[in-house]
Amino acid sequence: MKQIHKILLLTAVVLVSGIFIYASTYTVKDKSAAVENESPFPSKLDFAGENTPLQLDDVRERFDRELLVNVNLHASTILAIKRAHRAFPIIEPILKKNGIPDDFKYLAVIESGLVNAVSSAGARGIWQFMPETAKEHGMEVNDNVDQRYDLAKSTQAACSYLLNAKAKLGSWTLAAASYNGGMVGVNKKIAIQKVSNYYDLLLTEETYRYVFRILALKEIMNNPVKYGYTIAKDEMYSGLPTRKIEVDSSISDLADFAKAQGINYKILKIHNPWLRETKLINAEGKKYQIEIPVKGY
Incomplete structure (x- = not known):
């Protein structure tokens, strides 16, 4: 009787193990097929048209790196x-009015994450202007008023810079690169390397x-569900009417x-961060x- 029990137990263990192995193998194959079929890597890509x-292998790998990160x-x-959801409705019409391609809104995303950031070098605001560059493009910057924190005014200043960069460098892609590497810096690389396409240039690591x-941010933000980001509309941050x-x-x-306007100091500063x-x-x-x-409120 004990021998029969042992045989039955052994048979059950083998059967369960077999089912588990089969199920696991099927699941892995199924997932692999799904990933293969989905092909999240885009077949074509452009910046500002x-x-x-x-x-090109190096271009594909460089994009893949930033996409994965x-x-x-x-x-x-x-x-x-x-x-x-809050910032783009302010940025987009200003870009359009100035003839700047809509893709440049993603430049603001990588510069600051769409918050009024402060860099260790002294750049500030969503568009990350240094003080002198901000003044050159029409913004007031001092201890009392700093318009780098004004999204509409700083977007207009960014348009001024980008139009100038496009005229000097010849393409929107190089204009975008110059926002990081400077027009002088990018021009020097073009002169030394005797090429005029961003994707042919060897630049400093950050500008590269x-x-x-x-x-990468353009691709993800245009196709959030494809990359695993499902965010309900009511979870988005919205701007309040003012x-x-x-x-x-x-x-x-x-x-x-602020009190005379029916609000408090905190709310005043949230909506007018340029007041320093x-x-x-x-x-x-x-x-x-x-x-x-x-x-x-």
Whole structure:
């Protein structure tokens, strides 16, 4: 009787093991087939209508690197997608008005993650302008007012820079590269290497990767579900409707000013981050537009 029990037990173990191995093998094959069929790597790519030569091995690998890195930066990529819902409606019409290709909004994404970031070198805002460059392109930058934190004004300044770069360098892709490497720096590389296509140039490591990072975020943000990002519309960050108040004199206390508008100091600063102190000094009578949320929060 004991011998029969042993035989039955052994048979059961073998049977279960066989089923498990078969199921596991089937699942792996099934997943492999699914991945193969999906082919997440894009068959063609362009930046601002200019072809990305994915048929070149080094170009394909460089793009693949940035795509893999950013697909797997889950928190950062999710936040970028959510913030884009708020920032892109401001950026897009300004790009269009200036004749700048829509793809440049992804440059802002890789520069700052669409927040008013501060770099160790002193660049600030969503478009990451250095102080002197910001002033060259029409922004006011001082301890009291810093328009690098004004998304509309800094986007307009970025357009001014990019139009100039395109005229000097000849392509939108090189104009984008120059946003990182500088027009002078990129021009020097072109002169030394005797080529005029971004994808043929050997650049500094950061500039060498720069356009590919833009392309990667463009690909992911245009096809979020394809890369595993499913975000409900109500989870996106939205901009609140605001009304604009024009001021042409100093404001001695921004907290009192905010209260007079039916909001508090925190809300005032959230909607007007270009106001850098607790007061607005305006001895010259300049005209500023201060945004106040319609609902008061």
